[in-house]
Amino acid sequence: MAFFNKIKWVLGILMVFVLIITTNLIDRNNFLRVKDSVTTIYEDRLIANDLIFEILSPVHEKEVAIALSDSSFFSNKNAVINSNIQGFIKQFEQTKLTREEQAVFSDLKRNISDLKVAETAYVDSGFSNKNEVLSQISAVNKNLYELSKIQLNEGSRQISISNRAIETVELYTQIEIYFLIFLAIVVQIIVMYNPKKKGVDESE
Template sequence: MAFYDKIKWVLGILIIFVLIVTTNLIDRNNFLRVRDSVATVYEDRLVANDLIFEITRAVHQKELAAVEADSLFFLERNGQANTAITEWVTKFGQTKLTPEEAGVFASLKGNLEALKDSETTYVQAGFTQNQELLAHLSRARENLYKLSKIQLQEGGRQIGISKKAIDSVELFTQIEIYFLIFLAIVIQVIVIYQPRKRGPA
């Protein structure tokens, strides 16, 4: 095999190698984006939404007890409800929060602390003055509603990131296939092509 032919082969193989490495790096990057997006949807959105649901349910029980002047709830079960809410709030704080979400979450924590104080006042008043308690419960419910909507929006945004990454992988895969076909044709031409030898002048 002539030296010139060896160079042609080496160049052809190097081009294919560079193409494969480049597309693999791009595919790897897109795969990581999809993986991170799926993990975020589960850890920071579905789990967070479940925590919001649990806190909302506990707040609703408190609201029902306040409306019905259920002294038994506030004397026997409210402490357990507050402990559970504190745990759920702590877990929620450990998820990845957007700036908007962090603001609403800070407001929720403030309202829940104020709620505890108003519950103490309500019990000390003999379960007769529930206006302040109901106001804090209403504000907490509003915070929880906003947080729930944010989970939906952010979940949709992460799914959009995944979809773009997957579309990008599909596009680069198609480009890679077409380019490999083109290279195969070029290499075949280079290998098969034999320049005509000029006859004697």
């Protein structure tokens, strides 16, 4: 009977061990999903949205300068602003881009490049021909708006992923509690089970 008792205890301990390992793996997977979502929201959405604003602000300065025909802006300040914009563009390239975002971002880079050409033509025209440069600024603003909306949508999607992972953790926690109760009963049955010995003849 000593060997049979050892088997019962081993089975009981194994069941507990398997449960603990399984629930830990599930919880770890869901924790990583939450962590990745939070990281993505910060690194690839909030930072990206800040960079969009950093590009939008100097583009608006250009627009005001053109509206006022401010020649000193293009003589003294525009080159520095263009350099800053390129720096923000390079930083934006380091974020994780979705397929839609990559298409809009490529269009933005092309429109910014075309804007520089239009600015040169605008200066060469004696600040008289505004149509082309304003058209390019409008295209850049449209790209920046589209990228900003993508950040909002992707941020919302990542929050949804995080919430689903948290809900899954809560669900498995409840299941785990019920299963532990069931397992405790099963272990008790295994440990307390004691089969009767066979045929001992009754005394006359």
